[in-house]
Amino acid sequence: MIPHKMKRLHYALAAFSLAASMSASAQDYPSKLIKIIVPFGAGGVADLTVRLVAQKMAESMKQPIIVENRPGAGGIVAADSVAKATPDGYTLLLISNGTAVSANLFKKLPYDTLKDFAPISTLGYFDLAVLVNKKLPVKTVAELIAYAKASPGKLSIGSINRGSTQNLAVELFTSMADIDALIVPYKGTPEVLTATTTGEINAAVEILGPALPQIKSGNFNAIAVTSSKRFVGLPNVPTVAESGLPNYQATSWNGLAAPARTPQPVIDRLNKEINAAVSSPELKARLLELGIVAQGGTPDGTRNLLAGDIAKWGAVIAKAKIDKQ
Template sequence: MRRHFLIAGALACTAVLSPLAAWAQAAYPSKPVRIVVPNAPGGAADLTARTVGEKMAKGLGQPVVIDNRPGAGGVVAGQAVASAPADGYSLLLISSGTAVSEALFKSLPFDSRKDFIPVAPLATFDLVIVSSPTGEFKTLAELITWAKANPGKLNIGTPAIGTTQHLAAELFKTAAGIDAQVVPFKGTPDVITAIRGGQIQVGLDILSPLLSQIQGKALHPLAVTGTKRSRVLPDVPTAQEAGVKNLNAASWNGLAVPAKTPKAVVDRLSKEINVALRDPDVRKKLEALNLDPHPGTPAEAAAMLNGDIQRWTEVISRAKIERQ
């Protein structure tokens, strides 16, 4: 009889707790939500989070606060969210850079695949291969033909070693079947200066900071590296259209929450993010940053992260880049 009493008591407690748990999830959110951004204020990642967060706040009925935590290749921000309660009040801006860090660093204080649940993509942005307008390459096919006839003599400039752009250049070499040198610079301005000064023949970088140089005819675009043409450069072919198969190196960003966050909370956040991304005003603001809004599901965001981790791990191994 005592055992039956205990079982009955447990069932009674469950009956009481289940409505309480449902009420707690239904009450979400009951306080401000923060988005931790691994970049300084003012950049594309920060502005993306602020633009989407402002619209999300209206749907959630609570403020969305941006918490900028730059440093250590995103490790500072990632650790802050990985160690936060799994209650939906701390989100992390993840990106292709998150995947690069997972592939490049031997040891991180978190595992991007195990310690986070991707909630939704936010936006994608193109990478572009550029040359000097006075140089000898007017098309990507001409560049590849020259590189194959002159092995080891083509120099491809990118921002710092270990960036998405740097690894995309290594992937381009393999996909194009060419022997070339990837030359990492401190940043985009140095890449531009080196191309215009003739120290390197081509560069590979994110389109957005190069766009004014391209529109001003100071740089000549040869191809974008994603699977579709750029909205702002519709006449420029993709690398695949130019004959380089198996090259897909577009960048992206999205939002994630700590692992074990309740599914109902993840679904609510995903819904509000997608509502924001489909808002005409939000889309207009993101497109002004040369970003392409990318509504999507948690599963799609997870596939983007996992696919990039696998891709960049293979590139790092093949290019014999020392893991840090």
């Protein structure tokens, strides 16, 4: 046989053998521990969400699921480790709108955000809220915009580090409202909430979950949420879009993805388990306490959500002239 034909036959047989092996593995899935890599530190909203969902999934799949936190470098370390993992469904990645932001904030990534991952499902969505110091003479988004326009550059709005979801939500707000405001960066959410309470800043756009206890205790006022629908836990607080800035929306979300080329039967099984977990009334109630609306989805829907956020936040980053790292 001609050497190049033998080589082609060898590759074909190897590919067939690999496909057959993966198919057999998919039928037995899961047969061992599953690991979920989280690109954030322990104790945050994303971490708590995935741990609660993973616990439900583990009970149903009768296999242990562990959560490993690998924060740092805008989520690149965690994502790269999963992109290079064996595509067998035993190493998964927590993805989010932050994954989309990172695709725009870095000049070069060691992976392709859309090509190197197989999105499985969303886990839940969590709002951000527009918070104002109690002494600020505004009760609505329309009044906040009017206040800013009356004194350009005087309104101070806090958020965490430049390029974060909160920061981009503020950038989108000031851009759509066409206002000149001072955006003040802080190290973390606790510092933002404290500064809003004390009046160090006039307002803030922050993740709703950590702010809920202080909103309910009256430390500051929540004048709007940033999603397309009102948060069920604060039914009297309107959305930004319905209270002064039509078409504004900035929603955070979490989901799970596997390495690209993970067998479709494995993706389908994981999607089924995730949707069953987040449909549990008990889990829905627990996540709602954290400011999270539990909601699953399809692999294609999750991919479209990620791709849409890459385009949306890329435009915001470009308009805000945030330098790529």
